[in-house]
Amino acid sequence: MMHLYAAILIFCHIVFHRGECTLTSDYSMPSAKVSELTNKVLLLNAEVLKKQTDPFLHRPFQTHGYDCTDIKDNFGPNSKAPSGIYIIQPEGTHFPFEAFCDMDYRGGGWTVLQKRIDGTIDFQRTWLDYMDGFGELSGEFWLGLRKTFCVLNQKNTSFMLNIALEAEDGSFAYATYDNFWIEDEKTAFIMHVGRYFGTAGDAIRGNRKEDNQNAMPFSTYDMDNDNCYPSCSFNDTKVTSCSQHRSRSGWWFNKCGSANLNGVHRVTRGVEISGIQWDTWMENNSSIKIKSASMKIKRTHYPFFK
Incomplete structure (x- = not known):
């Protein structure tokens, strides 16, 4: 309603300066003019709503690069790109979008796909939410499967995936996979990972074949x-639905598996089930309780980092 009201004011202001619009207290405007004005206002309002819901907004800004690795590589030999929000446009795509670039972690150049910190953002979301993305890039967020697909499927590129975990006791672990990619929307974004390296264990493949x-x-x-x-x-x-079993979270489940970084934030919500899950990170034969997690990708220009 506010957008509609603003559109009326903007439209009338423009027409007024053309000498065509007068709003009077006796509402003497001809009905034909009222109808024309109403139609134009509705069109303006529809355009505003479309821009609000379009996951790939037309932005009047110059993009900084194809992805965060490209930005880092082209920032300049004598300066360092800071971590923060950048505008990227993956090669072969038509629309730019914002992404958070981690320029400090392990050499920088990481495009962050997901971040859990303090439970302020609800990750119990619908399919459309997970496709388009949600949250705040400066805090907790999910970038979106469509945008992730665009970054990962650029020509002549390969990406590694890094998953960084922090336990409730402050300890850290990570899992890294080379040759990470996802298929398109028609296949429901099937995930593929290559070799594993890290300290948290390979929870994506799990300890059993069925996981x-x-x-x-x-x-x-x-x-x-x-x-x-x-x-x-x-x-x-x-179990009839792993997402339902895991508190309505979205993930690449398989009966239901050992990994799910989008479960309920157990620390802030005060629950003991269906939390952020990486079951191969263990201590004393028990899975670690995870407080924060992130997923980020980086172009693979060189062998697996050590």
């Missing part, structure tokens, strides 16, 4: 692709 989440499509509570049809057994529990 392997590699080459699985993405699932949400309203878009179920998790292989639990009509049901499956997980930890001796009958």
Whole structure:
């Protein structure tokens, strides 16, 4: 309604200066003019709403690069790009969008796909939310499957995925995969990871064959692709939807698997189930309780970092 009111004021202001619009207290404007004005206002309002919901907004800004690695590589030999929000436009795409670039972690150049910090953003979201992205790039967010696909599927590029984890006791671990990519929307963004390296364990493949989440499509509570049809057994529990079982979070589930970085933030929500999950990071035969997590990708110009 505010957009509609603003559009009326803007339209009338423009017409007034043309000597064509007069708003009077006796509402003497001809009905034809009222109808014309109403139609134009509705068109303006529709355009405003379209721009608000378009995940790839037309932005009047010059892009900084194809992705965060490209920005780092082209920033200049005598200066360092700071971490922060940049405008990127992956090669072969038509629209730029904002992304958070981590220029400090392990050499910089990382495009951040997901970040969990303090539980301020709800990750119990629909399929459309996970496709388009949500949250605040300066805090907690999910970049969006569509945007992630655009970055990962540039020509003649390959990317590594880094998952950084922090436990409730302040300890840290990470998992890195080379040759990370996802398929397009028609396949529900099937995920592929290559070699694993790290200290948190390979939770994506898990410890058992049936836990392997590699080459699985993405699932949400309203878009179920998790292989639990009509049901499956997980930890001796009958499950019909891994997303529902994991508190309506979105992830690449497989009956249901050992990894899910989008569960309920256990620290701030005060719950003991369905938290941020990376079950191969263990201590005393128990999974670590995770407080924060991030997913970020970087072009692979060189062998696996040590």
